Amino acid sequence: MTEFQYDTLLKPENICNLTREKIFLEKAILAHEKVVIYGRRNSGKTSLVKNAIIPWFETKNKKSFVLFVDLMEVKDVVSIHERIRVGFERAFSKYFPAKSLLKAAMEMVGSFRPMVNLDELTGAPQLSLEISKQRTISFVDIFSIIVKKISLTHQVLIVLDEFQDVALVSEAQGLFRQVFQEFEAGALIIMGSKQHMLADLFAKPKAPLARFGKDLNFGFLPYEEYHRYIEERLHPRKLTIDFKVCTELQDLLFRDPEAINIVCQNLQALGTVKKISSEMVRLQIDLTIEARSSRFEQYLSQFSSREQELLVALSKYGPIQMPSGKDFLQQVHVTARSVQVSFKKFLDHSVIEKRESGYQILDPLFYYFLKKYR
Ligand SMILES: Nc1ncnc2c1ncn2[C@@H]1O[C@H](COP(=O)(O)OP(=O)(O)OP(=O)(O)O)[C@@H](O)[C@H]1O
Ligand SMILES: [Mg+2]
Known part of the structure; x- marks a missing residue:
């Protein structure tokens, strides 16, 4: 049934437009290419990839293996290793037959001492790899298993969502550069919603992951x-x-x-x-x-009073071209330096965005809320 969906990933029949993007991705995947998806917030990136592209990939291939990992808010390299390991365990459990899961795991990842347990909620067999305080499983090893073992029998697709948060973990960037360069065994899709942070990683000439694959931009829907x-x-x-x-x-x-x-x-x-x-x-x-005002109140309460003042001023006087310029500073009780620090934080957390007209609150409903209730 067609409907207006929100707060969730869209079912394929509720994805408006994006046919060009879908065709682009299908072609790139068939050619084992690497793609970086840039896009505005809420432009349907995750919905398209998770609910249209991945199912297409699974039906297209007799044997497929899709590793999907969301890296939202990863804080250090250990948490990246963990996210990717858990994603791998889930993918393995899904794409290898339940009956012979342990046997397949022993063959492919025997050195990580695989175990199979029944999932508490669904009862389905679930692979887990042994980890301890002394031993984390590096995502470099996981990629290596996918390349050297799994890709011999399965068509492989790797998707890393909210990848920009890796920008805050410099230690991980060299490792990613290494695994991406060596990954030829399938297709790789990197995506995220904070465009300025993704650009820091991929777009600038000296960026750690410069010259990586093809770009796909999700713009406004016509x-x-x-x-x-x-x-x-x-x-x-x-x-x-x-x-x-x-x-x-x-x-x-x-x-x-x-x-x-x-x-x-x-x-x-x-x-x-x-x-x-x-x-x-x-x-x-x-x-x-x-x-929705109580949820916006709650959201606002996580900011300091100085930050709240800036957000309110931005809603009243925005869009603002120069946040630390004289005009804006006259409206707030904050120094130029702390305006800069706060704006950077707002940008990194998708509270505001930079448009041609200047900086503006990103979520339109939050913007009208601030204007009306503050
Ligand atoms: N093409 C579209 N057609 C209709 N609704 C859409 C479309 N794209 C996004 N939306 C709306 O935006 C919401 C978020 O979609 P989705 O999570 O797929 O976007 P995203 O680009 O991955 O967002 P984010 O940047 O936050 O990761 C959906 O629940 C839906 O309400
Ligand atoms: Mg998304």
């Missing part, structure tokens, strides 16, 4: 496509929205698909109205932030 998508979902409720109002809705919500889906889902509830007007869109955004 207005027309999104209009069609919205109309299709409003139609069963006998609602329509014309192109002009729909474009205004997308712009008001900074063209952020997740926020658009949230507001459209609420608009759907207006079952008795026929044609959605501009006023109704604005009212609905207002009602949406009101309904």
Whole structure:
């Protein structure tokens, strides 16, 4: 069933557009290429890869092995080793037959003393590799097993999501450079949502992972496509929205698909109205932030009072071209230096983003919340 989804990965039938991106990725995977996916927040990167590309890859190949690891907020190299090991254990348990899991594991990863236990929730056999305080299993070893053993019998795809957080762990970068260079046995997809941090790793000439594979950029969804998508979902409720109002809705919500889906889902509830007007869109955004205000309060409370002041000022006076310039500093009780530090933190945590027009709060609903309630 088609619907407006949010707070979750999209089912394939609810992914608007992205056909060009899908074709690009399928081709690259078949050619065993390496791809870096750059993209805005909430542009459907993880949904497309996890719910459309990986299932396509699994049906296409008789024997496949997909290692998917989310590196969100990894703090040090040990936690990267751990994430990749756990991802590997899960992939192994999924792609090797349950009946002979231990036998396959002994053959492929015997030196890591594999064990098989039943998963507490699902009852499915689950591989685990022995680790102890003295011994962590390096992701270099995991990659080596995939290259030297698994790829001999299986088609391999490796996906590392939220990879930019590796930028904060310099020790890991050399290791990744090494394993990426040696990885020819399958396709590799690297993606993330903090574009400036990914660029630090891949795009600058002297970046640690420069000249790595191909780039794929997820931009804004075209207005027309999104209009069609919205109309299709409003139609069963006998609602329509014309192109002009729909474009205004997308712009008001900074063209952020997740926020658009949230507001459209609420608009759907207006079952008795026929044609959605501009006023109704604005009212609905207002009602949406009101309904979500306690979660925004909670979110805001994790910032220091100085940071809160900056966010509020940014919502009132933004977009801001020069955060440490005179004009903005006049509006806040903060020094230029701490504005710089705070803005860097906001950028690194996707609280704000830099657009052509200047720095702005990233989440449109949070932006309207700050404007209205602060
Ligand atoms: N192509 C799309 N069509 C419709 N909705 C979308 C699309 N892309 C993203 N969304 C909305 O954004 C939400 C997040 O999608 P997803 O997690 O796949 O994006 P992402 O690019 O991986 O985000 P992040 O940058 O946070 O990792 C979805 O739940 C949905 O509400
Ligand atoms: Mg994602």
